[in-house]
Amino acid sequence: KQEVTQIPAALSVPEGENLVLNCSFTDSAIYNLQWFRQDPGKGLTSLLLIQSSQREQTSGRLNASLDKSSGRSTLYIAASQPGDSATYLCAAWEETGANNLFFGTGTRLTVIP
Amino acid sequence: SAVISQKPSRDICQRGTSLTIQCQVDSQVTMMFWYRQQPGQSLTLIATANQGSEATYESGFVIDKFPISRPNLTFSTLTVSNMSPEDSSIYLCSVDAYGQKLNYGYTFGSGTRLTVV
Numbered sequence: 001k002q003e004v005t006q007i008p009a010a011l012s013v014p015e016g017e018n019l020v021l022n023c024s025f026t027d028s029a030i031y032n033l034q035w036f037r038q039d040p041g042k043g044l045t046s047l048l049l050i051q052s053s054q055r056e057q058t059s060g061r062l063n064a065s066l067d068k069s070s071g072r073s074t075l076y077i078a079a080s081q082p083g084d085s086a087t088y089l090c091a092a093w094e095e096t097g098a099n100n101l102f103f104g105t106g107t108r109l110t111v112i113p
Numbered sequence: 114s115a116v117i118s119q120k121p122s123r124d125i126c127q128r129g130t131s132l133t134i135q136c137q138v139d140s141q142v143t144m145m146f147w148y149r150q151q152p153g154q155s156l157t158l159i160a161t162a163n164q165g166s167e168a169t170y171e172s173g174f175v176i177d178k179f180p181i182s183r184p185n186l187t188f189s190t191l192t193v194s195n196m197s198p199e200d201s202s203i204y205l206c207s208v209d210a211y212g213q214k215l216n217y218g219y220t221f222g223s224g225t226r227l228t229v230v
Binding site: 032034036041042043044045046049089091101103104105106 | 114119123146155156158203205207217218219220221222223224226
């Protein structure tokens with residue numbers, strides 16, 4: 001069974017700093033990988049989707065990379081802002097099944113003004 | 114991407130009662146998914162709901178506890194029955210955006226924060 005792990009579990013940085021969040025998965029036969037943001041007590045907001053044929057995706061200050069062979073994805077946040085404070089979740093899809101979506105444990109980010 | 118309206122956003126319920134959560138999507142989708150997120154945990158899939166058929170439940174979840182309706186291609190409900198404090202969680206619905214998850218990914222509702230006292 002696919003297992004997705006995110007390190008670190010929590011991260012606190014000063015405003016303006018660049019940072020990297022890590023996501024690892026045990027089965028490299030994933031199809032796509034999606035990064036989400038979750039504010040406390042709220043639902044999930046999709047940030048970036050990396051398709052299996054892609055190696056990275058960019059949206060504004062966010063850049064996500066995918067290395068299937070090593071079982072890793074990273075989310076890079078440039079020039080962090082207090083509004084970036086949230087929990088970030090990665091989710092890997094497997095190639096088979098209707099909804100084989102496996103979530104990581106999440107990284108709780110705090111950006112200090 | 115698709116827009117999901119989920120309600121209620123939060124509720125505090127007495128043990129032994131039931132709560133029905135609704136999700137309305139702005140476009141027709143084949144499958145809708147219901148997740149539970151217990152405090153401090155990641156998301157766990159409860160069931161997949163297809164229109165016109167019974168929902169498919171994941172291991173550890175049963176229809177008597179979490180009955181699901183899917184009357185049409187834009188709407189679904191999840192009921193949490195005979196609640197206990199252990200049911201206190203965030204419940205989320207999700208869809209495969211426009212049936213094209215490969216291009217757009219999954220979209221989630223805003224969540225229902227349930228507290229059982």
